[in-house]
Amino acid sequence: xxxxxxxxxxxxxxxxxxxxxxxxxxxxxxxxxxxxxxxxxxxxxxxxxxxxxxxxxxxxxxxxxxxxxxxxxxxxxxxxxxxxxxxxxxxxxxxxxxxxxxxxxxxxxxxxxxxxxxxxxxxxxxxxxxxxxxxxxxxxxxxxxxxxxxxxxxxxxxxxxxxxxxxxxxxxxxxxxxxxxxxxxxxxxxxxxxxxxxxxxxxxxxxxxxxxxxxxxxxxxxxxxxxxxxxxxxxxxxxxxxxxxxxxxxxxxxxxxxxxxxxxxxxxxxxxxxxxxxxxxxxxxxxxxxxxxxxxxxxxxxxxxxxxxxxxxxxxxxxxxxxxxxxxxxxxxxxxxxxxxxxxxxxxxxxxxxxxxxxxxxxxxxxxxxxxxxxxxxxxxxxxxxxxxxxxxxxxxxxxxxxxxxxxxxxxxxxxxxxxxxxxxxxxxxxxxxxxxxxxxxxxxxxxxxxxxxxxxxxxxxxxxxxxxxxxxxxxxxxxxxxxxxxxxxxxxxxxxxxxxxxxxxxxxxxxxxxxxxxxxxxxxxxxxxxxxxxxxxxxxxxxxxxxxxxxxxx
Amino acid sequence: xxxxxxxxxxxxxxxxxxxxxxxxxxxxxxxxxxxxxxxxxxxxxxxxxxxxxxxxxxxxxxxxxxxxxxxxxxxxxxxxxxxxxxxxxxxxxxxxxxxxxxxxxxxxxxxxxxxxxxxxxxxxxxxxxxxxxxxxxxxxxxxxxxxxxxxxxxxxxxxxxxxxxxxxxxxxxxxxxxxxxxx
Amino acid sequence: xxxxxxxxxxxxxxxxxxxxxxxxxxxxxxxxxxxxxxxxxxxxxxxxxxxxxxxxxxxxxxxxxxxxxxxxxxxxxxxxxxxxxxxxxxx
Numbered sequence: 001x002x003x004x005x006x007x008x009x010x011x012x013x014x015x016x017x018x019x020x021x022x023x024x025x026x027x028x029x030x031x032x033x034x035x036x037x038x039x040x041x042x043x044x045x046x047x048x049x050x051x052x053x054x055x056x057x058x059x060x061x062x063x064x065x066x067x068x069x070x071x072x073x074x075x076x077x078x079x080x081x082x083x084x085x086x087x088x089x090x091x092x093x094x095x096x097x098x099x100x101x102x103x104x105x106x107x108x109x110x111x112x113x114x115x116x117x118x119x120x121x122x123x124x125x126x127x128x129x130x131x132x133x134x135x136x137x138x139x140x141x142x143x144x145x146x147x148x149x150x151x152x153x154x155x156x157x158x159x160x161x162x163x164x165x166x167x168x169x170x171x172x173x174x175x176x177x178x179x180x181x182x183x184x185x186x187x188x189x190x191x192x193x194x195x196x197x198x199x200x201x202x203x204x205x206x207x208x209x210x211x212x213x214x215x216x217x218x219x220x221x222x223x224x225x226x227x228x229x230x231x232x233x234x235x236x237x238x239x240x241x242x243x244x245x246x247x248x249x250x251x252x253x254x255x256x257x258x259x260x261x262x263x264x265x266x267x268x269x270x271x272x273x274x275x276x277x278x279x280x281x282x283x284x285x286x287x288x289x290x291x292x293x294x295x296x297x298x299x300x301x302x303x304x305x306x307x308x309x310x311x312x313x314x315x316x317x318x319x320x321x322x323x324x325x326x327x328x329x330x331x332x333x334x335x336x337x338x339x340x341x342x343x344x345x346x347x348x349x350x351x352x353x354x355x356x357x358x359x360x361x362x363x364x365x366x367x368x369x370x371x372x373x374x375x376x377x378x379x380x381x382x383x384x385x386x387x388x389x390x391x392x393x394x395x396x397x398x399x400x401x402x403x404x405x406x407x408x409x410x411x412x413x414x415x416x417x418x419x420x421x422x423x424x425x426x427x428x429x430x431x432x433x434x435x436x437x438x439x440x441x442x443x444x445x446x447x448x449x450x451x452x453x454x455x456x457x458x459x460x461x462x463x464x465x466x467x468x469x470x471x472x473x474x475x476x477x478x479x480x481x482x483x484x485x486x487x488x489x490x491x492x493x494x495x496x497x498x499x500x501x502x503x504x505x506x507x508x509x510x511x512x513x514x515x516x517x518x519x520x521x522x523x524x525x526x527x528x529x530x531x532x533x534x535x536x537x538x539x540x541x542x543x544x545x546x547x548x549x550x551x552x553x554x555x
Numbered sequence: 556x557x558x559x560x561x562x563x564x565x566x567x568x569x570x571x572x573x574x575x576x577x578x579x580x581x582x583x584x585x586x587x588x589x590x591x592x593x594x595x596x597x598x599x600x601x602x603x604x605x606x607x608x609x610x611x612x613x614x615x616x617x618x619x620x621x622x623x624x625x626x627x628x629x630x631x632x633x634x635x636x637x638x639x640x641x642x643x644x645x646x647x648x649x650x651x652x653x654x655x656x657x658x659x660x661x662x663x664x665x666x667x668x669x670x671x672x673x674x675x676x677x678x679x680x681x682x683x684x685x686x687x688x689x690x691x692x693x694x695x696x697x698x699x700x701x702x703x704x705x706x707x708x709x710x711x712x713x714x715x716x717x718x719x720x721x722x723x724x725x726x727x728x729x730x731x732x733x734x735x736x737x738x
Numbered sequence: 739x740x741x742x743x744x745x746x747x748x749x750x751x752x753x754x755x756x757x758x759x760x761x762x763x764x765x766x767x768x769x770x771x772x773x774x775x776x777x778x779x780x781x782x783x784x785x786x787x788x789x790x791x792x793x794x795x796x797x798x799x800x801x802x803x804x805x806x807x808x809x810x811x812x813x814x815x816x817x818x819x820x821x822x823x824x825x826x827x828x829x
Contacts, residue, residue, distance in 0.1 A: 005735075007720045007731060007735070008720075010719060010720045011718060011720040011721075011722070014717060014718050014719065014720065015718075018714075018717045018718075021713070022687065025710065026749075027749070027791075029790070029791060030707065030710065031685075031687075032790060033749075033790050033794050033795065035685060035687075038656075038657055039687055047747050047752050047794060047795065048752065049754075049814070049817060049818050050752065050753060050754065050818065050821065050822055050823075051751055051752040051753060052751065052752040080827065081828075081829065082827060082828035082829070095751075096751075097750060097751040098749065098750055098751065098752075099750065121657070121659075148732075151722040151723070151731065151732075152722060152723045152730075153723075154722050154723075155691075155718065155721065155722070155723075156723050157662060157690070157691035157692075157694035157695050157721075157723075157725050158659075158662045158663055158666055158691075158695055158725065159659070159662070160659060160662070160688075160691050161656070161657050161658065161659025161662070161688075162659060229723075229730075237663055240659060240660060240662070240663045241635055241660055241663050241664075245658055245660075275671060279724075280724045280729045280730055280733055281724060281730065283732070284732060284733065286732075287732035287735070290732075290735075349828065350823075350825055350827070350828060353827070353828040354828065355828045355829060421813065421814060421817060422817065422823035422824055422825055423823055427814075430824065432823070432825050433824060433825055436825065479813075482811070482812055482813060483813075484813065
């Protein structure tokens with residue numbers, strides 16, 4: 001993984017000093033809260049319902065075990081012993097004190113981490129496929145490009161006060177696990193259609209969720225990779241000048257793309273790009289090689305393929321282990337190795353929360369059985385990317401002891417949920433108790449596994465941090481005269497067939513939403529063509545009608 | 556002669572307006588005189604270097620260019636670089652009035668004035684100019700700043716030195732990856 | 739009946755605090771000053787906005803007063819006043 005050199009370290013150290021000075025000036029009255037707010041937000045510090053919340057950047061989700069242990073230490077020393085994985089591969093602390101935040105940043109800087117631009121109207125943490133570097137369907141590892149984008153965007157002087165926040169995601173695989181089509185900019189690494197062997201990017205712009213959900217529009221089929229930064233800069237420059245600033249709900253780049261039309265938007269970007277494409281922004285081969293070198297594969301042992309063995313376990317007589325293997329491991333590009341998905345969605349727990357002890361435990365496993373790396377997913381789980389398949393049983397035992405072996409990754413109880421009204425200042429309704437109730441209602445593992453691949457996403461307000469629009473089943477909490485209600489959406493998909501879910505009918509009361517979800521699941525199971533027809537495939541085939549009929553039949 | 560707001564701005568010398576500008580790491584007295592849109596142009600002995608709005612510049616361009624002193628134009632936040640691009644060769648000062656510091660359009664305006672339109676005169680930020688944004692402003696090509704009145708100059712001068720390392724290229728430096736390669 | 743009070747987040751740690759009659763602050767909603775007088779509320783709010791050392795983003799909330807004990811009217815304020823999330827935190 002990327003390691004800081006003296007420049008990188010100096011920069012985060014200076015950031016700590018800068019923020020320490022800003023906090024001191026806030027507490028001494030030299031700057032007002034209104035002036036401090038954008039400064040603290042650009043450092044990931046929010047004001048939530050009960051306390052400040054600090055969001056720490058995990059660039060493209062990748063952590064060393066030293067970093068994970070530092071996150072555990074911060075949770076113990078400065079917070080309440082736990083933390084929360086966000087839906088953009090970051091980590092959040094729910095109870096920091098303002099005066100402690102500079103010290104927390106210093107702890108982070110000591111392990112090459114920071115909280116720079118994790119909020120605010122600036123370029124946020126660049127996210128990536130959580131199977132980057134180990135996926136079988138990967139054309140090229142996206143993380144070197146993410147790191148190059150991270151450095152380009154960190155304290156970019158021109159783009160620190162954009163019309164609104166700006167999110168970039170990169171994938172190098174044919175399966176889209178990075179949800180690139182619902183980002184402000186989505187980048188897909190592709191082969192040059194005209195020159196086989198040369199790589200570059202397909203550029204998608206203007207995707208996003210929130211109040212005005214949009215699937216990104218294609219702005220360029222192929223951009224040679226050396227032009228990555230000049231093209232990004234051209235897009236941002238057009239947006240910074242012409243994105244709306246009169247209404248925060250119409251300020252995202254998707255609205256500008258809507259207003260101009262994708263052709264005119266493309267014309268403006270290309271015109272700007274022509275001016276700068278051959279400038280110092282052009283990436284050098286040396287820099288690409290330097291950064292890519294950090295992401296070289298670890299020293300794998302030469303092993304036989306373990307695919308048949310894994311298949312055997314998944315169907316074997318040890319059902320507990322078999323279920324876990326089936327749901328929580330993924331095939332690895334390297335023969336004899338597996339990818340382990342760690343579920344942070346134990347039944348009845350807050351989705352994405354993890355204790356300091358669990359973090360330390362995961363770090364121990366990654367050191368003992370892997371190469372000292374852990375990945376955070378945008379589904380709020382963790383990945384151990386390089387586990388010898390022969391050690392899967394031992395890893396499973398250790399995860400069980402940590403209560404991190406819930407066999408549900410990619411299944412109906414692997415619920416993505418925002419913090420909702422339990423923590424969030426913007427929320428209209430709670431998300432976590434709904435997630436808990438749904439996961440508790442699916443108490444039969446055979447039923448869960450029968451349901452197969454299914455995403456269920458919950459947001460506590462229209463800002464859609466729980467990505468409800470792109471859940472196969474999406475739930476949106478709303479406030480109706482002071483009471484929590486929940487809209488149910490079906491058919492969303494965050495992947496390569498990205499689609500926005502459609503509201504199925506009138507919203508459900510708090511005590512009815514889990515039952516409504518169960519009705520939907522039961523109907524699908526009863527009527528699907530075969531076990532190969534996934535929930536979203538079934539929905540695409542039959543539409544909302546049968547669900548509607550059953551859900552609203554009795555009312 | 557009274558201006559529109561009744562002030563005697565035409566007769567006011569720089570020493571009396573008291574505008575203080577941060578330039579080259581120090582606080583200096585401003586030598587420019589702002590002329591309201593409806594005030595007559597002062598004679599050269601009263602005010603050598605005059606600053607006007609873009610509307611005034613367009614209206615009185617010939618008179619401004621022939622009076623002998625230097626000319627500066629003040630842009631508002633919503634006046635983007637293209638609006639003054641053809642004129643930058645005539646101007647010794649472009650001042651951008653920052654309406655609200657969170658409206659970051661002016662950063663692009665500044666960069667385009669420098670790199671696209673070749674403006675080499677003084678580029679100044681006024682209005683809602685706060686210490687914590689000065690570092691970014693300077694990187695985008697600003698070289699002088701009128702700090703909002705309630706802000707401390709010492710804080711501003713310190714903030715200008717916040718970082719000794721920058722990653723991306725701007726108007727001051729090439730991208731770090733091009734400098735890293737040099738050792 | 740519905741009355742009102744002034745609340746905000748403590749500058750030091752973001753915890754909810756409530757304004758008392760003397761314009762100082764308390765952690766306990768029950769000790770906050772409840773009023774129907776709009777002029778008084780406006781004065782309280784103005785005082786709160788000038789008190790940035792102590793409080794951030796003060797605002798007015800509705801409370802229901804039952805047997806002299808104020809209760810927040812909205813779910814959001816009930817959750818705030820309860821001191822934490824409605825679910826068990828990870829441990």
